Amino acid sequence: MTIFLGKAFLTASSREERLDTTGGKRGRITIHDVAAAAGISISTASKALNDTGRMGLETRERVKRIAAEIGYRPNALARGLLSKRSFTIGLLTNDTYGRFTLPVMAGISDALVDHGVSVFLCAIEEDPALAQIHVEAMLDKQVDGIIATGKRLDRRLPLDLSNLNVPVVYAFTEGAPGSVTFRSDDAQGAQLAVEWLAKLGRKRLVHVTGPESFFSVRERANAYRKVAGGQQQVLFGVWSESWGHEAVAKLWSGGERPDGIFCGNDQIARGVIDALRERGVRVPQDVSVVGFDNWEIVAAQTRPPLTTVDMELKELGRQAGLTVLALAEGRSVEPGIRKLPCRLVVRQSCGGDTLGI
Amino acid sequence: MTIFLGKAFLTASSREERLDTTGGKRGRITIHDVAAAAGISISTASKALNDTGRMGLETRERVKRIAAEIGYRPNALARGLLSKRSFTIGLLTNDTYGRFTLPVMAGISDALVDHGVSVFLCAIEEDPALAQIHVEAMLDKQVDGIIATGKRLDRRLPLDLSNLNVPVVYAFTEGAPGSVTFRSDDAQGAQLAVEWLAKLGRKRLVHVTGPESFFSVRERANAYRKVAGGQQQVLFGVWSESWGHEAVAKLWSGGERPDGIFCGNDQIARGVIDALRERGVRVPQDVSVVGFDNWEIVAAQTRPPLTTVDMELKELGRQAGLTVLALAEGRSVEPGIRKLPCRLVVRQSCGGDTLGI
DNA sequence: TACATGTGAGAAAACCTTTTCCCACTTGAC
DNA sequence: GTCAAGTGGGAAAAGGTTTTCTCACATGTA
Numbered sequence: 001m002t003i004f005l006g007k008a009f010l011t012a013s014s015r016e017e018r019l020d021t022t023g024g025k026r027g028r029i030t031i032h033d034v035a036a037a038a039g040i041s042i043s044t045a046s047k048a049l050n051d052t053g054r055m056g057l058e059t060r061e062r063v064k065r066i067a068a069e070i071g072y073r074p075n076a077l078a079r080g081l082l083s084k085r086s087f088t089i090g091l092l093t094n095d096t097y098g099r100f101t102l103p104v105m106a107g108i109s110d111a112l113v114d115h116g117v118s119v120f121l122c123a124i125e126e127d128p129a130l131a132q133i134h135v136e137a138m139l140d141k142q143v144d145g146i147i148a149t150g151k152r153l154d155r156r157l158p159l160d161l162s163n164l165n166v167p168v169v170y171a172f173t174e175g176a177p178g179s180v181t182f183r184s185d186d187a188q189g190a191q192l193a194v195e196w197l198a199k200l201g202r203k204r205l206v207h208v209t210g211p212e213s214f215f216s217v218r219e220r221a222n223a224y225r226k227v228a229g230g231q232q233q234v235l236f237g238v239w240s241e242s243w244g245h246e247a248v249a250k251l252w253s254g255g256e257r258p259d260g261i262f263c264g265n266d267q268i269a270r271g272v273i274d275a276l277r278e279r280g281v282r283v284p285q286d287v288s289v290v291g292f293d294n295w296e297i298v299a300a301q302t303r304p305p306l307t308t309v310d311m312e313l314k315e316l317g318r319q320a321g322l323t324v325l326a327l328a329e330g331r332s333v334e335p336g337i338r339k340l341p342c343r344l345v346v347r348q349s350c351g352g353d354t355l356g357i
Numbered sequence: 358m359t360i361f362l363g364k365a366f367l368t369a370s371s372r373e374e375r376l377d378t379t380g381g382k383r384g385r386i387t388i389h390d391v392a393a394a395a396g397i398s399i400s401t402a403s404k405a406l407n408d409t410g411r412m413g414l415e416t417r418e419r420v421k422r423i424a425a426e427i428g429y430r431p432n433a434l435a436r437g438l439l440s441k442r443s444f445t446i447g448l449l450t451n452d453t454y455g456r457f458t459l460p461v462m463a464g465i466s467d468a469l470v471d472h473g474v475s476v477f478l479c480a481i482e483e484d485p486a487l488a489q490i491h492v493e494a495m496l497d498k499q500v501d502g503i504i505a506t507g508k509r510l511d512r513r514l515p516l517d518l519s520n521l522n523v524p525v526v527y528a529f530t531e532g533a534p535g536s537v538t539f540r541s542d543d544a545q546g547a548q549l550a551v552e553w554l555a556k557l558g559r560k561r562l563v564h565v566t567g568p569e570s571f572f573s574v575r576e577r578a579n580a581y582r583k584v585a586g587g588q589q590q591v592l593f594g595v596w597s598e599s600w601g602h603e604a605v606a607k608l609w610s611g612g613e614r615p616d617g618i619f620c621g622n623d624q625i626a627r628g629v630i631d632a633l634r635e636r637g638v639r640v641p642q643d644v645s646v647v648g649f650d651n652w653e654i655v656a657a658q659t660r661p662p663l664t665t666v667d668m669e670l671k672e673l674g675r676q677a678g679l680t681v682l683a684l685a686e687g688r689s690v691e692p693g694i695r696k697l698p699c700r701l702v703v704r705q706s707c708g709g710d711t712l713g714i
Numbered sequence: 715t716a717c718a719t720g721t722g723a724g725a726a727a728a729c730c731t732t733t734t735c736c737c738a739c740t741t742g743a744c
Numbered sequence: 745g746t747c748a749a750g751t752g753g754g755a756a757a758a759g760g761t762t763t764t765c766t767c768a769c770a771t772g773t774a
Contacts, residue, residue, distance in 0.1 A: 028522070030760055036495070041724045046762060053763085055722055076497040077434045077443060078760035081729045086434065096656070098459040101534065106480055114488070118447075118494050121478040123463055130470070137475050140433040143443065165385070241658050265448075267658070274631075297454070297654070301598050301624070398754045403732060410733085412752055435730030438759045460742060727764080734755085740751075743755075 028075065034067045080142060089324055090120040090138035092131070094158065095151035099295065100313060101171055104149050107317025115325060117144070124157070131159040133204040139164065144328035147320050149173055153183050154215030157171070167327030171320040172313070180327075182320050182338045184311035186216045187223035189342030193262045193290040193309050196344055201350045202260030202288050205232050208247040208272060209264025212236045217264060220269060224262060239264070244271020259287055260350075266291040266298040266308055273302050273349060288350035304348035311342050343357075388431065391424045406431075437499060438683045445679055447477040447495040449488070451515070454510035456652065457529055457670060461506050464674025472682060474501070478610025481514070488516040496521065502681035506530055510540050511572035524684030528677040529670070537684075538694045539677050541668035543573045544580035546699030550619045550647040550666050551584040553701055559617030559645050562589050565604040567628060569593040574621060577649070581619060596621070601628020609636060616644055617707075623648040623655040623665055630659050630706060645707035661705035673697050 035045040047053030048063035078085040091108060093101040101123075109119055120143065122134040132322065138146065148157050150173030161168045163178040175181035197205060206222045210217045221234050235250070237243035244263065248271075249259060261268035269291030273283050281347050283289055283304060291299060291308035299306040319340070326333055346353050392402040397420065403421035404410030437443040448465060450458040458480075466476055477500065479491040495503065502523050507530030519523045519533040532538035554562055562583045569572045578591050592607070594600035601620065605628075606616060620626035626648030630640050640646055640661060648656060648665035656663040676697065680689050683690055703710050 028760095031762095032760080042761080043763080044723055047723090053723085054720095054750080073497055075438075075499065076761050077437045077499050078729085079762075081432070081434045081438060081731095081760080082762055084729085086498075087494075091478075096459075098455040102453075102455040102459070102480075105478065109478075109480060113490060113494070115496055116497075118477045118479070118491075118498060120445075120475045121448075121462065121466075122475070123459075123466060133470060137429065137444075137470070137473055140430050140473075141443075141475060142432065142434050163649075181742075232545065242660075243563075278635075303599075338373070355718080385730095388732095389730080398734080399731080400755075401753055404753090407732080409752095410753085416752080432730050435759090436732075438761095439732055440731080441759085716774085718771105718773075721769085723767090723769105725764105725766080728762085728766105731759090735754105735756085737754080738752090741749085743748085744746085 005270055015075075029070055029072050031072065031074065032070045033070060034063065037070060038063050038066045084142075085328070086142040086144055087116045087120050088120065088141060088143050089321075089328075090122060090135075090143045090146045092122050092124060092125055092134065092146060092148045092157060092161075093150060094124055094131075094173075095149070096123060096149075097126055100151050100243060101149055103313035104147075104171055104317035104320070105109075105321075108147060108321035109316035109317075110314070111318040111321035112325060117321075117325065124159075126158055131157065133160070135159065139166065145169065145324035147171055147324055148175070149317075149320075152214065152216075153186075167326070169320050169324040171316055175337070178335050180323055180333055180335050182316050182323075183337060183339055184313070184316065185339035185341050186219045186311075188339070189292065189309040189311065190220040190223035190262070191227050192342060192344045194224055194294070196307070196346075196350065197260040197262065197288055197290060198228075198262075198353070200288055200350055204256055205259045205260045206231065206247075206251060206258040207234045207262045207264070208268055209236060210239045210243060210268070211235065220264065233258075237268070239267060241271030241274070242265050243267040244273075245275040246271075248272055248275035248279070252281075261287060261289045263289065263291050266293045266295045266306060269306055269308065269349070270298055270302045272323040273304075273306070277303070283349055284351035288352075292351060294345050299347065300346070302349065306354070307347045307350040308345055309342045310345050312340055316340050321336075364380070382594035385432070386427055386429045388429065390427060391420065391429045394427055395420050395423045428498050441499075442501055442685070443499040444473045445475050445477065445498060445500050446678075446685075447479060447492075447500045447503045447602035449479050449481060449491065449503060449505045449514060449518075450507060451481055451483055451530075452506070453480060453482060454508075456505055457508050461504075461528055461677070464671035464676075465504060465678035466674075467671070468675040468678035469682060474678075474682065481516075482536065483515055485515040488514065492516065492521075497522065501685035502526065504528055504677050504681055505532070509571065509573075510543075524681055526677050526681045526684070528673055532694075533668040534620065535692050537680055537690055537692050538706075539673050539680075540572075540694060540696055541613065541670070541673065542696035542698050545667075545696070546649065546666040547577040547580035547619070548584050549579055549701045550649070551697060553664070553703075553707065553709070554617040554619065554645055554647060555585075557617075557645055557707055561613055561615045562617045562619060563604075563608060563615040564589065564591045564619045564621070565601060565625055566591065566593055567596045567625070590615075594625070596624060598624050598628030600629070601625040601630075602632040603628075605629050605636070606634035609638075617647075618644060619647045619649075621649055623650045623652045623659075623663060626706070627655055627659045627665055630661075630663070634660070641706055641708035645709075647707060656702070656704065659706065664704045664707040665702050665712070667700045667702050669697055671698055 031042050031045050035042040045063055048060045095101040113178045124131040149171040154174055156174045170181040205228050235247050261272055269289055273289055276283050291306045294308045294310035299308050388399050388402050392399040402420055405417045452458040481488040506528040513531045522566045527538040547617045562585050592604050618629055626646055630646055633640050651665045651667035656665050
């Protein structure tokens with residue numbers, strides 16, 4: 001088989017003149033080569049390979065076999081020029097750190113690789129000019145669609161994507177009106193956490209979370225209040241370990257001490273757990289702690305490992321990918337905000353981890 | 358200006374028939390539209406826009422102005438078909454977590470965006486079949502080159518890239534023989550760390566690091582031994598905080614206690630610092646600690662914030678990007694391994710942070 | 715025998731650019 | 745008045761693929 005791949009074969013083909021002009025770059029095998037090798041026209045070759053048109057079954061099979069033998073792969077650029085589909089999408093993100101983008105990207109890629117779609121990743125910080133350049137580069141390359149993702153549900157990317165002539169889907173960032181937006185169901189996630197604490201018999205709960213200016217913080221806090229009952233306490237702060245420490249200091253300095261702490265993210269939870277340990281408070285025997293995010297690098301390294309809420313970002317990416325694909329193919333999609341359920345990941349910071357959920 | 362963008366303009370253009378066939382998707386503005394609007398041929402339009410050919414300066418300017426007015430952008434697919442350049446490269450990685458890939462990606466993108474190059478990101482876990490699919494998809498899309506990156510200097514990606522007919526550059530992963538490979542200079546990084554400890558007057562040093570099976574671990578350890586002097590101690594372990602704890606327990610259980618600890622990565626350093634604090638050993642007053650990686654999320658959250666070695670991955674990405682571009686343009690590049698220098702990031706875990714380096 | 719129908723396959727247009735040639739015209743020199 | 749040289753611009757091919765149309769031939773029917 002491999003013998004056909006050599007120069008000898010190509011030179012013998014009908015396109016021998018091409019080899020002379022391509023210079024250094026080894027000329028790729030085109031459908032002309034397939035046609036020549038099979039002794040048919042390129043139209044017939046094309047139809048054989050794409051299972052279209054009319055022809056003898058035997059011819060079709062033979063062409064396919066020969067194409068495989070000589071290692072023919074269609075040129076996506078040429079195909080895209082005609083079909084108006086590039087099998088390419090763009091992923092735009094302002095999440096430099098990749099905390100959210102990477103799982104989303106993995107999901108998109110996972111969903112689309114089977115459809116032959118590749119993904120341009122563009123990290124655009126907060127720079128509108130840079131964003132503009134990247135978007136234009138993607139449009140020039142005829143992307144079939146764009147997925148915009150960010151690090152915050154209630155902020156937009158620093159540019160307007162609403163008037164592009166390609167479909168745009170938003171994931172984990174605020175979308176334009178009338179668009180499709182995927183996000184995690186933070187209220188349901190909070191509910192999972194609180195119900196788990198309740199199930200373990202915790203009665204005196206506190207919610208230690210990030211800045212109230214974040215939409216998801218408010219949403220989680222509201223859900224927490226609703227599920228836990230009115231008398232429960234919420235402490236707003238910042239997204240850092242040190243705020244976790246501080247919050248524990250505050251809580252243990254007076255008033256009734258909690259036996260269950262629901263934290264707004266894993267870093268806060270880690271600060272809380274470290275502070276509790278330093279005070280000699282045992283986790284999970286004396287106090288149960290739940291985090292939010294399931295950021296492995298934090299959650300798995302806390303002592304004890306952290307029970308936390310996973311936002312299923314990969315699944316979110318998968319759905320966003322399938323949706324943008326559907327739109328690119330002209331299938332219509334109901335606009336609106338889709339909230340995807342979170343999942344509780346049980347480790348050891350609450351106890352109950354031997355219950356088998 | 359915007360008035361020209363409407364359907365009215367396009368319909369009036371010489372290509373009005375196209376609108377009927379494109380159906381839902383709004384037809385893009387092509388060079389035909391520019392030519393029609395300027396009352397010239399498409400060849401002239403092309404030459405005007407690309408500053409090639411011969412024509413009156415006034416004509417050239419007018420064409421450019423009109424093109425800008427109606428918002429013409431050349432179709433990169435069509436251009437690529439002819440020029441054999443797609444202005445697209447692929448980034449292949451097996452670093453699911455993105456710890457190393459994201460900074461490298463940022464550097465590549467940063468270096469290439471000015472050249473109009475976009476980057477396909479393909480995360481291929483350790484799955485050779487998946488890797489193969491991704492590479493073929495990229496080749497079909499005529500990428501101008503591929504950058505392979507990983508999470509470990511001494512491991513290859515699970516597929517062979519050496520016989521592709523596009524240039525391949527390796528970054529932070531082991532490359533094929535005869536290829537160009539970029540990596541950090543771990544020995545020099547270790548030297549920076551040790552010299553800093555020495556400069557601060559630390560005499561009794563220990564190196565607490567990861568598994569000896571890692572090439573970079575051995576390289577750092579060797580450099581450490583060479584710079585610190587022969588009598589110094591090296592503890593090999595794993596890449597985790599708990600190993601940092603364990604190491605401190607070992608060191609403080611007998612023998613001479615160190616006053617300077619150089620850790621193999623930031624997570625170990627964090628474990629070390631936490632363990633020291635728990636023992637009442639003051640950092641940096643009693644012991645100086647240096648990390649490796651400058652992983653912000655870890656280094657900035659330790660108490661005190663961690664002085665650590667940064668591998669300059671972004672710069673590494675930048676150079677890899679420029680190199681693959683050079684190869685794609687046919688410029689020849691000296692093969693071999695290029696070691697890029699590391700940089701010491703001074704925070705507070707060693708003291709000396711007020712020295713202003 | 716004449717005609718409709720069906721079958722296999724090829725020619726050519728189309729997608730959008732760039733580039734190579736070539737043509738028509740002007741200018742200047744002899 | 746003829747010729748050479750220079751100038752502005754257009755026609756057409758090329759790049760690789762898909763799709764539409766057309767053609768030649770074989771088969772079946774009246």
